[in-house]
Amino acid sequence: MDQIRIRGGNVLEGVIPISGAKNAALPLMTASLLTSETLTLENVPQLSDIQSLANLLEQHGTQVNITEQKLGQTLKLTTPTITSTTAPYELVRKMRASILVLGPLLARAREAYVSLPGGCAIGTRPVDVHIKGLEAMGTKITLEEGYIHAEAKNGLKGADYLFPVVSVTGTETLLMAAALADGTTRLENAAREPEVSDLANCLNAMGAKISGIGTGTLIIEGVPALHGATHSVLPDRIETGTYAIAAVMTRGDILLQNTNIDLIPISSALLAQSGVQIHAEGENGIRVNAKGCIPQALDVKTEPFPGFATDLQAQWMALLSVSEGAAMVTETIFENRFMHVPELVRMGADITVNGSSAIIRGGQKLKGAPVMATDLRASVSLVLAGLVAEGETTISRVYHLDRGYERLEEKLNSCGADIERVT
Ligand code: EPZ
Numbered sequence: 244m245d246q247i248r249i250r251g252g253n254v255l256e257g258v259i260p261i262s263g264a265k266n267a268a269l270p271l272m273t274a275s276l277l278t279s280e281t282l283t284l285e286n287v288p289q290l291s292d293i294q295s296l297a298n299l300l301e302q303h304g305t306q307v308n309i310t311e312q313k314l315g316q317t318l319k320l321t322t323p324t325i326t327s328t329t330a331p332y333e334l335v336r337k338m339r340a341s342i343l344v345l346g347p348l349l350a351r352a353r354e355a356y357v358s359l360p361g362g363c364a365i366g367t368r369p370v371d372v373h374i375k376g377l378e379a380m381g382t383k384i385t386l387e388e389g390y391i392h393a394e395a396k397n398g399l400k401g402a403d404y405l406f407p408v409v410s411v412t413g414t415e416t417l418l419m420a421a422a423l424a425d426g427t428t429r430l431e432n433a434a435r436e437p438e439v440s441d442l443a444n445c446l447n448a449m450g451a452k453i454s455g456i457g458t459g460t461l462i463i464e465g466v467p468a469l470h471g472a473t474h475s476v477l478p479d480r481i482e483t484g485t486y487a488i489a490a491v492m493t494r495g496d497i498l499l500q501n502t503n504i505d506l507i508p509i510s511s512a513l514l515a516q517s518g519v520q521i522h523a524e525g526e527n528g529i530r531v532n533a534k535g536c537i538p539q540a541l542d543v544k545t546e547p548f549p550g551f552a553t554d555l556q557a558q559w560m561a562l563l564s565v566s567e568g569a570a571m572v573t574e575t576i577f578e579n580r581f582m583h584v585p586e587l588v589r590m591g592a593d594i595t596v597n598g599s600s601a602i603i604r605g606g607q608k609l610k611g612a613p614v615m616a617t618d619l620r621a622s623v624s625l626v627l628a629g630l631v632a633e634g635e636t637t638i639s640r641v642y643h644l645d646r647g648y649e650r651l652e653e654k655l656n657s658c659g660a661d662i663e664r665v666t
Pocket of ligand 1: 411
């Protein structure tokens with residue numbers, strides 16, 4: 244079982260190339276089920292979740308051709324026919340995003356038997372919104388033995404659907420289902436995350452007719468078939484925010500490349516407000532200069548995009564631990580997303596949790612310690628704490644990290660961190 248060992252105290256200076264967004268690449272890969280032609284995806288991150296989904300798609304009949312680059316990879320995905328409409332539990336349980344095959348399988352093959360993904364560390368993660376939306380489009384759905392049995396014998400019909408809660412993958416499921424439905428679909432209270440817009444733009448490149456992209460109201464005019472396309476995955480805004488926070492915590496100066504400051508509107512505004520110099524540089528860079536800066540602690544509340552991203556909440560807590568002053572973090576999206584707290588406290592952070600809020604008192608001197616990763620984003624907050632902690636931090640269960648951060652040690656070492664993977 245791999246571990247990551249970090250010796251803290253180094254100032255980060257240099258350039259970090261940002262990878263393609265995991266949470267865009269995953270739905271984009273499932274869009275390949277919607278056509279018999281080849282969908283080429285560029286700037287796909289090399290992550291274990293991508294491989295898991297490729298394995299799932301292959302058993303649905305997709306041919307996956309991978310060309311790896313030094314950073315990232317290009318996937319060519321071709322599904323001549325759907326050879327199986329079943330997404331088995333043993334594959335789905337490894338990654339919840341597998342639920343994203345449900346919409347495309349129904350749209351292309353008019354039936355799907357997808358294992359319920361089950362919860363994960365951060366919450367129960369229901370999929371009732373996906374199911375209700377598909378039922379509105381004429382799907383007959385029953386839940387049997389832990390599987391979603393979905394059938395649309397006469398094909399999917401366009402429908403109006405108001406999301407009772409903003410759901411990223413729920414919106415993506417209905418976008419893909421509606422693309423091939425008979426008639427027009429109107430989605431209200433849809434998710435506005437950039438990854439949803441990236442999927443919608445790719446679907447339009449494949450011949451779909453989607454309007455309202457980037458807003459909470461998406462209108463999809465169904466078409467009889469989609470064709471192949473080539474699409475470059477948008478930059479990963481969570482990786483962008485994570486390394487921006489690393490620069491600030493170490494009081495360093497980093498140029499984040501191949502990304503866009505508009506992807507982190509709230510985090511960049513808050514970092515600027517706390518005294519950090521952060522601005523767009525060049526046509527696709529963000530400069531984060533925190534030299535000589537003692538960031539002021541600022542409250543955050545997680546919200547759907549363009550609000551503060553829940554996937555940056557753990558990282559923000561690590562930053563608050565070494566900022567000046569005290570601040571409150573409120574998690575409104577998931578019911579159990581404070582698992583990083585006990586580990587940060589063991590490193591000397593001063594954090595008090597009260598329900599879905601936590602108070603973090605800054606100015607602490609963090610000390611290296613052996614800590615345990617629990618979920619993808621919590622584990623990277625421990626890496627951030629280790630970068631500034633006195634002494635050595637060892638993080639176990641780093642497979643959580645490998646799900647969402649491509650070449651993490653390499654990117655940080657190139658800016659002067661002292662971090663290594665030990666097996
Ligand atoms: C996506 O998960 C992301 N995953 C998550 O990233 C991210 O944290 C989340 O959106 C919020 O931004 C992918 O895109 C693969 P939701 P998703 O449906 O779509 C409730 C990471 O670290 N809800 O937007 O599963 C749900 O319980 C991961 O990369 C229902 O009640 O999240 C939550 O409280 C973690 N019923 C809220 O909505 C449903 O049917 C938002 O969930 C669906 C969701």
